Amino acid sequence: MFSLTGAEISHFLLAMGCLLAMAHLLGFIAERMFIPRVIGEVAAGLVLGPTLLGHFFPDAFKWLFLGFPTEDKLFGLLYQFGLLMLMFCSGLKFQTRFNKEDAKITSALVIGATIPAFIVGWVAADFFNITPYLGSANNALAMKIIIAISIAVTSIPVISKIFNDLGIMHTRFAKIVIACAGIHDVLLWVALGFATAIASQKGVFTVGTALTSVGISLGFIFCTLLLGYLLFKRLTIVKQNLLFRSSNLGYFLFIMFMLASLAGSLKVETIFGALLAGIIAKVALPNPVSERLEQSVSNISFSWFIPIYFATVGLQLDLVRHFNPWFFLTYLLFATLTQTAAVYFTSRIMKQDRFTSFNLGLAINDRGGPGIVLSSVAYTTGIINQEFFAILVMLALVTSWIPGTWLRIVVTKGWRLMPGDENIVPQRRNDDKIKTITKSTTS
Known part of the structure; x- marks a missing residue:
């Protein structure tokens, strides 16, 4: 045993x-x-x-x-485990402090980047022949939802990593993009929960099913955030909390596992629990504690669990026998243009200049980790088959590459990301300091 x-x-x-x-x-x-x-x-x-x-x-x-x-x-x-740790780390990246103008722009981008892109993706599914890409659940409605999400989803982990690498995490631009991605993805995970719920019912769909699934997801989010915030605020940093005193990281991992387990018991995706645990910790705890937690979680996650998760995604791909490059290129262009255009025009409506709007459009078009999570969940629940799984994974990878390259050019050239970020000085990561020290000691 x-x-x-x-x-x-x-x-x-x-x-x-x-x-x-x-x-x-x-x-x-x-x-x-x-x-x-x-x-x-x-x-x-x-x-x-x-x-x-x-x-x-x-x-x-x-x-x-x-x-x-x-x-x-x-x-x-x-x-x-890698998937849960990735979502927990994503929650810890959630931004909470905004001035009135930034909050207004972020709210507009969340709406403008989500609703139009989701609707376009939903309608486009009727023009694509999706039958060859249906999974074992054989549910066209669930797959239409997955397609719509894949067009509208954004990545917190990868875009945060790009900002860290470029030393621009402290900028106004980074704060708005990460906040938009965080709220954006929570809304889309509700849609994902609905898709997996109807797929698990073998094609049976009623209004009651829809209301029950969405209601449980929203209720879980609201109750977890409210109760979690109050409990974290009152019970974490107290002498009576022996688990926190014995191991800070162990305490938060326990909370994450419990919320993930509860989410699974309610037939909400377990990743919801991990994501919300990270958000609660970020919002409820004092900055020094949340930053120390983020550093501790990152050390173990990005050295073992998360690389194994992404590598295992690659293990499930067979690009020789189960990948259509022409369909992928069509899907890539469609998804990129739809999402970028939605953000660009929303930004222009908010009276941002063309260059700022273009930067925001490319950054929010980054699907990265959540795009791969979406494809993984849809594949394992039988909504999509291996061919479409490969399409969605490659879409997430290529749309992560594009903003990383473009933003590096912007920073290197000294161009302004958006108003308020004039003459920014990149703040390099600790890793860069370690590399500098290593070079000096070995020379």
Whole structure:
């Protein structure tokens, strides 16, 4: 009970170690090429998965990742942990302090970037022949919702990473984009919960089903944020909280797991619980505590769980046999133009200049982590098949690449991101300081 043989443990550690090392190596190379690290981490799964290793050396791939009956389940468990940690970290990036003007712009962008893009995606699903891409649930309505979300979704983790890498996290531009992405994604996760709910009911859809699913999701969000805020505020930093005193990180991980478990019990996606746990911690705790928590969570998450998660996404892709490049290019252009145009025109309505509006449009078009989460959840629940799963993952990767490259050009050239960010001085990360120290000690 609760045990593996020594040979199975040894084999799993070998496979996991190879995947983790490849994820960090290709992630490092991607960053040196000014590409978001997540692209390199997914590429690790492509290299060691069916796309390359499995295509040219199928026996080696099967031996490494399917070497004993439960090995795939162990990777599945790590995959789920990585997904939860990614959403928890995303919640910790949530922005809460705004002046009146920034709040007004953020609210307008949330509405303007969500509703038009979602509607266009929904309508476009009727023009695409989606039948060949339906998953085992065989639910066209659920897939239409997934398509609409894929057009409108934005990434907190990747765009935050881009801002950190460029040293512009302190700018007005970064604060507005991250806040917009956070609120944006919470709304879209409600739609995702609805899609998975109707998919699980094998095509049975009624108004009651819709109201129940959306009501449970919204009720869970509202109650969790309200009660969580009050409890975190009153019970976290007190002498009687022995769990917090014994381990700050352990306490918050416990809260995250409990909320994720509760979400799953209510048939709301478990990622909701992890995301809300991060948001509550960010909003309710004093800044020094939330920043220390974010640093602690980031250390363990971005060194192990999250790279394994993204690499495992790559392991599930077979771009040789299950990928249509022409359909992908069409879908990429459609999704990018729709989302960017929605943000651009909303920004112009808010009286922002053309260059600012273009910057906002490209930044909010970044689908990154949430785009991959969307594809993962839709695939595992049978809404989409492997071909469309590959399309959505590649869409998330390419739309992460575009803003990363463009914003680097803007910062390097010294151009203004938006009014209020004139003559900004990039603030480099601690990693850069460590690299500088390392170079000085080795020279």
